[in-house]
Amino acid sequence: MAKAARKYLDAADREQQILEFAIDFVAQRGLRFTTRELADALGVSQPLLYRYFKNRDDLLQKIYDEVYLKRWDPGWNELLADRSLSIRERLVRYLTAYTEAILDERWIRIFIASALEDPQITKKYLGLLHETTFPLIFAEIAVEAGVPVPSGPQADELALEIVWGFHSSFFYMGVRKYIYRNKIPDDLDPIIRARVEVFVAGLVESMPHLGQFLPETEVGR
Amino acid sequence: MAKAARKYLDAADREQQILEFAIDFVAQRGLRFTTRELADALGVSQPLLYRYFKNRDDLLQKIYDEVYLKRWDPGWNELLADRSLSIRERLVRYLTAYTEAILDERWIRIFIASALEDPQITKKYLGLLHETTFPLIFAEIAVEAGVPVPSGPQADELALEIVWGFHSSFFYMGVRKYIYRNKIPDDLDPIIRARVEVFVAGLVESMPHLGQFLPETEVGR
DNA sequence: CACGGAAATTATCAAATGATAAATTATCAC
DNA sequence: GTGATAATTTATCATTTGATAATTTCCGTG
Known part of the structure; x- marks a missing residue:
C-alpha cells in the first residue's frame, strides 16, 4: 500500500514493474510495439524506459530471459x-x-x-x-x-x-x-x-x- | 527473354512480380519489414509499390490471399x-x-x-x-x-x-x-x-x- | 522518328520513432 | 523544515517511415 501510493519508485521496483508490464504488453502487441506505446500504456514517460534499459533491444532481451527462465x-x-x-x-x-x-x-x-x-x-x-x-x-x-x-x-x-x-x-x-x-x-x-x-x-x-x-x-x- | 530485358513492365506483370517477391521477403523478415526495405531488395523505387498497392496493409492482405488460397x-x-x-x-x-x-x-x-x-x-x-x-x-x-x-x-x-x-x-x-x-x-x-x-x-x-x-x-x- | 501515354523515379512531406540532455519533482536523512 | 540525492518528466534531435506530387524515362504506334 505504501508502495502503491508512491510516485517515485525505488529503481529496482520500477525496473521490475516495467519488465513485468512489458511482458504482458509485448505478448499482446507483438514485437512491433513502440517504446512510446509501452510507456503510455504503463503510464510513465517514454524516456524513463531508457533509465532502466539500455535500449529497445536490451529490454527485449530481458523480457526473453524473464519469460524463459524458471x-x-x-x-x-x-x-x-x-x-x-x-x-x-x-x-x-x-x-x-x-x-x-x-x-x-x-x-x-x-x-x-x-x-x-x-x-x-x-x-x-x-x-x-x-x-x-x-x-x-x-x-x-x-x-x-x-x-x-x-x-x-x-x-x-x-x-x-x-x-x-x-x-x-x-x-x-x-x-x-x-x-x-x-x-x-x-x-x-x-x-x-x-x-x-x-x-x-x-x-x-x-x-x-x-x-x-x-x-x-x-x-x- | 523479351520480358526479362524490359525495364518498364506491363502493369499486370509488375504487380505479380512485386507480390511474389514480397511473399518471400515477408516470410523471411516478418511483418516488421518497411516498404523501403522491400523496394530496395526488389530493386525498384519505394513509391512504385504505391502504384500497385493502395498502402502497406493492402499489400499484406494480397499476400495473405495469395498464400492461403489454392x-x-x-x-x-x-x-x-x-x-x-x-x-x-x-x-x-x-x-x-x-x-x-x-x-x-x-x-x-x-x-x-x-x-x-x-x-x-x-x-x-x-x-x-x-x-x-x-x-x-x-x-x-x-x-x-x-x-x-x-x-x-x-x-x-x-x-x-x-x-x-x-x-x-x-x-x-x-x-x-x-x-x-x-x-x-x-x-x-x-x-x-x-x-x-x-x-x-x-x-x-x-x-x-x-x-x-x-x-x-x-x-x- | 516523333509523340502520346503508361511506367518508373526523384523529390519531398508530415508523422512517428529511438534515443539523449536539461529541467523538475519527490523522497529521505538529518 | 531543509538540502542532498535519486527518480521522473519535459524538451528536443536526428532518423526512419508511410505516403504523395512532380518529373523523367521508356516503348509501342502511326
Whole structure:
C-alpha cells in the first residue's frame, strides 16, 4: 500500500514493474510495439524506459530471459524415470505439469514471436526437450513394451520423431488457444489421459514392428 | 527473354512480380519489414509499390490471399472417405499430400506471423480442418475399430482433441523446420507411416474404452 | 522518328520513432 | 523544515517511415 501510493519508485521496483508490464504488453502487441506505446500504456514517460534499459533491444532481451527462465523444472525428468509409477501415470503427471507451465498467454506468444524473429532465442529450451526428455520417454515406453530400445541413427531419428509428434500436441494446444484464438477445453485432464492412452497403447503395440519403417540401409549392419 | 530485358513492365506483370517477391521477403523478415526495405531488395523505387498497392496493409492482405488460397485441395476429404483403401493407407496418402502442401517456408512463416498479428486471418483455413477433416478421420477409425462413433458434446470434443493432437504433429514439423530452424528428416515417408501406425493402432485399441475419460455428467443421460 | 501515354523515379512531406540532455519533482536523512 | 540525492518528466534531435506530387524515362504506334 505504501508502495502503491508512491510516485517515485525505488529503481529496482520500477525496473521490475516495467519488465513485468512489458511482458504482458509485448505478448499482446507483438514485437512491433513502440517504446512510446509501452510507456503510455504503463503510464510513465517514454524516456524513463531508457533509465532502466539500455535500449529497445536490451529490454527485449530481458523480457526473453524473464519469460524463459524458471519455467523449466528439472524434476520433470526424474519424474519420467521413476519406475515406481506406471509409464502412463508418469506421462500424465509430467504432461499435466508441463502444460500448466506453458499454457500461458505470455509464454506461448512471446515464444513464437521471438522464434519467428530469431530462432537462436529458443534454441536452448528446445534442446532440453530434444536431447533429454524425448529419448527418456521413448526408452521408458520400450521398457513397457518389453523390447530393447532400437539403436542406430535412423532408428534414433524415427523414435525422436514419434515422440516429437506426441509431445508437440500439447504445446500446440497453447498455439491454438493463444495464437489462433480457438477455444480449447477447460479441463485438460481427460485429454491428457486419453492422448497418453492412445499413444502408449499404440507405441507398445507397434514398437516391435517399427523396424519396417526404416530404410533398408540399416538392416544388414 | 523479351520480358526479362524490359525495364518498364506491363502493369499486370509488375504487380505479380512485386507480390511474389514480397511473399518471400515477408516470410523471411516478418511483418516488421518497411516498404523501403522491400523496394530496395526488389530493386525498384519505394513509391512504385504505391502504384500497385493502395498502402502497406493492402499489400499484406494480397499476400495473405495469395498464400492461403489454392493450397487446400478439396479432394483430400474424398480421399479420406474412400473405403476401397485401408484407413492406414488413406491417412498416409492424405498426410503425404498435406505435408507437401504446407511444408513450405513461405506458407508456414506467413501463417504463423499473420495469426500472431490477427487470428481472424487464419480462421477460415482452420475451420476447414476442425469442422470437416477431423470428424471424418475419427469416424473412419471408428469404423476400423468396429465401434459406433461416440456421441454427445463431451465425446465429440474429446474425439476432436485426439485428432487435433495427431494432425497438428505434421504442421508442427513445419514449425520446427522453418520457425525453430531445427533439422527435420529429409524423407518424411517413414515418419508419416510410423505415426499413422502408432495412432491408428492406439486409437483402435483404446476407442472402446475412451468413455472412461469423459466427465461423469454424460454417463447417466 | 516523333509523340502520346503508361511506367518508373526523384523529390519531398508530415508523422512517428529511438534515443539523449536539461529541467523538475519527490523522497529521505538529518 | 531543509538540502542532498535519486527518480521522473519535459524538451528536443536526428532518423526512419508511410505516403504523395512532380518529373523523367521508356516503348509501342502511326
